[in-house]
Amino acid sequence: MPNVRQPRSGSMQFWPRKRAKRSYARIRHSPHLKDKGLVAFAGYKVGMTHLQAIETKKTSHRKGEEISIPVTILECPPLKIHSIRLYKKNFAGMKMVKEVVQHSKDLGRKIPVSKKPKAHDLSALNSIDYDDVKVVVYTQPRLANTERKKPELFEISLGGSKEDKLAYAKEHFEKDILFETVFKEGEFTDLRVITIGKGFQGPVKRFGISLRQSKSEKAIRNPGSLGPWMGQGHIMYRVAHAGKMGYHMRTEYNKQIIKIIKDGKTIMPKGGFLRYGNTKAQLILVKGSIGGPKKRLVIMQKAERKTTGDLPTIQEINVSEKQGN
Numbered sequence: 001m002p003n004v005r006q007p008r009s010g011s012m013q014f015w016p017r018k019r020a021k022r023s024y025a026r027i028r029h030s031p032h033l034k035d036k037g038l039v040a041f042a043g044y045k046v047g048m049t050h051l052q053a054i055e056t057k058k059t060s061h062r063k064g065e066e067i068s069i070p071v072t073i074l075e076c077p078p079l080k081i082h083s084i085r086l087y088k089k090n091f092a093g094m095k096m097v098k099e100v101v102q103h104s105k106d107l108g109r110k111i112p113v114s115k116k117p118k119a120h121d122l123s124a125l126n127s128i129d130y131d132d133v134k135v136v137v138y139t140q141p142r143l144a145n146t147e148r149k150k151p152e153l154f155e156i157s158l159g160g161s162k163e164d165k166l167a168y169a170k171e172h173f174e175k176d177i178l179f180e181t182v183f184k185e186g187e188f189t190d191l192r193v194i195t196i197g198k199g200f201q202g203p204v205k206r207f208g209i210s211l212r213q214s215k216s217e218k219a220i221r222n223p224g225s226l227g228p229w230m231g232q233g234h235i236m237y238r239v240a241h242a243g244k245m246g247y248h249m250r251t252e253y254n255k256q257i258i259k260i261i262k263d264g265k266t267i268m269p270k271g272g273f274l275r276y277g278n279t280k281a282q283l284i285l286v287k288g289s290i291g292g293p294k295k296r297l298v299i300m301q302k303a304e305r306k307t308t309g310d311l312p313t314i315q316e317i318n319v320s321e322k323q324g325n
Contacts, residue, residue, distance in 0.1 A: 024297040025192035033159030040301040043076035053312035072290045077143035077281035078176035086130035109150040133165035186311035188303040193291040197247035207240035258285040274322045
């Protein structure tokens, strides 16, 4: 009887399997919202715990019963606006026509900052013809327990009409933007993360191909046939080969925000969170797991695939040590 062969089973949804250029994700697309304000926020991954809650979902067979829900904890210090960008639509797309920059000492570790900053004139933005407004924000890691000093810098879209966008950007230009002004409890969000890097791995772990029989020549964990395109050293890219695995940018859709905790000490375990320590800023509980290691930045964006869900009634949040005791 012939052997059942399975040449490959790795997903080709993401190809090429390229590693990210930086440790925090890019925002390539943002939803168009009518509400005024930021479309996204950012926080640092602290770890996981679970909570006991009463199921309130109408279609659940356990409605009214106490259930256990795994949650991921994110520490979200306030964001600050670095610059306001005005865009104008042309034949090639959106082109930036004006940018007003705020010179902050906190950004000195990230970008060159002038020692004699010029006073910014926000009134000059009113006389410019524009179609869209975006802001470049930066994080404040010194307000969180990440042991890092260099802030992250990225661009975020705004919701509302173009007049509302410009008014919001001017109003919050030199102020801290808090998480609760962007998201609410029970709201769904899309998470953009950089996954954990796993280094150089073989095709079995990287693509999930089956092991060859024990009497096969040369190797057991190789893909076997390399396909017909082998002339002059050419191998098709679809052949499962060894290479670097992990550290990819991925988007997880529709993660529910279970709770916003302003005082993190209320759920902090004895001795602090494992491999993170004591938290300083407000904490966010997101239902389920999130990719990436601890202390890595997670970008939360308003859900593009809008959905609704009942918020469970929380009875207790587990604060026991996660050291295995």
